[in-house]
Amino acid sequence: MKNRKDLVPGIKFINNSEISVVLWAPNASNVELVLESGKSFDLQKQARGYHTLITDELKPGDLYKFRLDGKKELPDPASRSQPQGVHGYSEIVKLELPTQAQPGIPLADYIIYELHTGTFTPCGDFNGVVTKLKYLKELGVNAIEIMPVAQFPGERNWGYDGVFPYAAQSSYGGPQGLADLVDACHKEGLAVILDVVYNHVGPEGNYFNEFGPYFTDKYHTPWGNAINFDDAGSDEVRKYIIENVLMWFSDFKIDALRLDAVHAIKDFGPKHILHEIRERVDGLMAETGNKHYLIIEFDLNDNRFINPLIQNGFGMDAQWIDEFHHALRVTAGGDKTGYYAEFEGIKHLAKAYQDAYVYDGVYSEGRQKTFGTKADNPGEQFVVFTQNHDHVGNRMLGERTSNLFSVNMQKLMAAAIMVSPYLPMVFMGEEYGEQNPFLYFVSHTDKELIKAVRDGRRNEFKAFHAEGEAPDPQSPETFERSKLNWDSLEEADHQQMLGYYKQLIALRKSTPALKSNNRKQLEVSCDEQKQMLQLHRWQDEQHVYCFMNFSKAEQTFEPPSEGKIIFSSSSAGQQPKIIKPESIIIYAKDHV
Structure with missing residues (x-):
């Protein structure tokens, strides 16, 4: 794994028997993977602070931590599973990946x-x-x-x-x-x-600083030092985040x-x-x-x-x-x-x-x-x-x-x-x-x-x-x-x-003028005294007029000529040109 693009954080299956282990820990000179059973594996030090291992001696369900320089034993910062919680051992998992195709719904819908x-x-x-x-x-x-x-x-x-x-x-x-x-x-x-x-x-179970400069004191946020996106060591922090994005999309088929x-x-x-x-x-x-x-x-x-x-x-x-x-x-x-x-x-x-x-x-x-x-x-x-x-x-x-x-x-x-x-x-x-x-x-x-x-x-x-x-x-x-x-x-x-x-x-x-996200085909006006808002939207030949009364009193309004009511939030009987308190009436017509 000398090619940096192959250094994806965490544990991944190469094939049915071999597993790759990748840890970015520039703060450590030596790293071991330690199983809960006590068995350990030495990782090989690579450039830019990476430590890696390829082995066929690990299997799904194994619980492990990383031992840094023969001292602290910590869970994997790129762990795919923490069955014992944030302080416990990480777990090697082999997912049964989703098989259903994504529904392919356009964002606009x-x-x-x-x-x-x-x-x-x-x-x-x-x-x-x-x-x-x-x-x-x-x-x-x-x-x-x-x-x-x-x-x-x-x-x-x-x-x-x-x-x-x-x-x-x-x-x-x-x-x-x-x-x-x-x-x-x-x-x-x-x-x-x-x-x-x-x-x-989060604060509890946050062991990132033990491994490397995941944070920087150049900037501060409401939660403390900022995640390190542009200071020394930031290339690998950025890679850690980007690979996480890609994991959700490629492994889990998350849509957004x-x-x-x-x-x-x-x-x-x-x-x-x-x-x-x-x-x-x-x-x-x-x-x-x-x-x-x-x-x-x-x-x-x-x-x-x-x-x-x-x-x-x-x-x-x-x-x-x-x-x-x-x-x-x-x-x-x-x-x-x-x-x-x-x-x-x-x-x-x-x-x-x-x-x-x-x-x-x-x-x-x-x-x-x-x-x-x-x-x-x-x-x-x-x-x-x-x-x-x-x-x-x-x-x-x-x-x-x-x-x-x-x-x-x-x-x-x-x-x-x-x-x-x-x-x-x-x-x-x-x-x-x-x-x-x-x-x-x-x-x-x-x-x-x-x-x-x-x-x-x-x-x-x-x-x-x-x-x-x-x-x-x-x-x-x-x-x-x-x-x-x-x-x-x-x-x-x-x-x-x-x-x-x-x-x-x-x-x-079902209403083309409302389903459309075209902001240019929209007109809006309001009456602050009446607390009334009128929204006019259109798509092709369909025009929709929404009259919203935010006041606690009936208000008068001028409906569009030849328009038909397609929706009303009020269950009370409708009077011509009068809108009930705290309600909306929607009219539609197919031409103007």
Whole structure:
């Protein structure tokens, strides 16, 4: 393995009998692979700090660690499986790879459902998700987005404390459980988006510094020193991350990745890590013929990140757009504290429909500077939502929209994202008005870390409304309270809301003017006094007019001549030119 391109981190099967072992550990002069049984194997030192081994004496199921310079024994930083948790032995695994072909759904057609594996079903694992796939198919969504599954401490975590990026969480079912879930999704015609974290590594079980300069003190992030993408030793750190991206796509047939908070990635080298990831994924797609997408969480309002490489962008396919959510929540009557303070309600919601970014080169009082840039990117490059794990779980009590807004307003908010020219996303349980909260939870073992998390959680709400004590993130009860209550679907109110979402999603799919993501075929206006917004969209000869009343009173409006009502969120009788409070009416006509 003298060729650097063959030095893929971790353990891989060369053939039925031989296994290659690759570890980047420039801090170590000598490395041994040590089995739990005590047997050891010497690795051969290579250039650039690599240590390698090819052997036919290892087999699937073997548990191992690396011994550095005859002293510390540590799990493999590129472990594919951690059945004993983040401090235990790594496991050699040979996956039964997914066999179903990817559904090949174009990104422009994605209707996304975000879920957390541990709280989505009572059993809280990948197999539990499998049992709900037919339900999701009937709902009408065609892509599930799974919150991070990289191995984290214990069995309760959002997933953003992962410390083994290559290993799927053992309590969820491990790598084979994830592969089986992807296969089952593809069988149902559902795409799979996996949330991955390349801006930081969790604190507990983080042994990276023992092996090499995976981090740099040149930059600091909310989680400490930044991952080393441009300092000494960064070539191999970049390779570690890129190979992880390629593993999810090539081994697991994941359809898309959602990259967490890429604005916190610090890379000032000549080629940004996202640019290089794009190039390598393009190469993989050319080789396999499969399509994969890269979606980012990003709050800098800089479309360079989603512009194609040929336009000197980083080539990301799409981004989450929090500003649409913020403007929608304030328009709906939500509080204006914290990051909502800068949003002016319906005026900014209209701007979000038109321009995607609300702050697109205008002055931001909160930031005390001009912020953002204009974005003429197509609508399929933006993901919108009424809520997601962050905007629910980052509230002290984890309240969902169903806890904060009336039923009628929930329906209007849901419609607001479904009629947008952007990709709509539903957060688990939203579709039937789930009442249980989605709280912040962890299951660390270090007492000082547990205290730090508890204290940090309390301090987080200084800019918010919160009263009383935040639920204890370490408590199993906090986790259990966050699980979906599927039994509530036996109640008429929840059945009605589910039926409404099904109807709404079907409308988007079947109405050409709404299914289109063409931002240029759109007109929007608003009346701040009436709290009314009118959205006009068209595709070919079909024109659709959406009238949204965010006020608590009936309002008058002028419907289009010859237009026919194709959807109304209000169950009350419709009067001509009058729209009910907190409701939407949609008209369509085939010519103008």
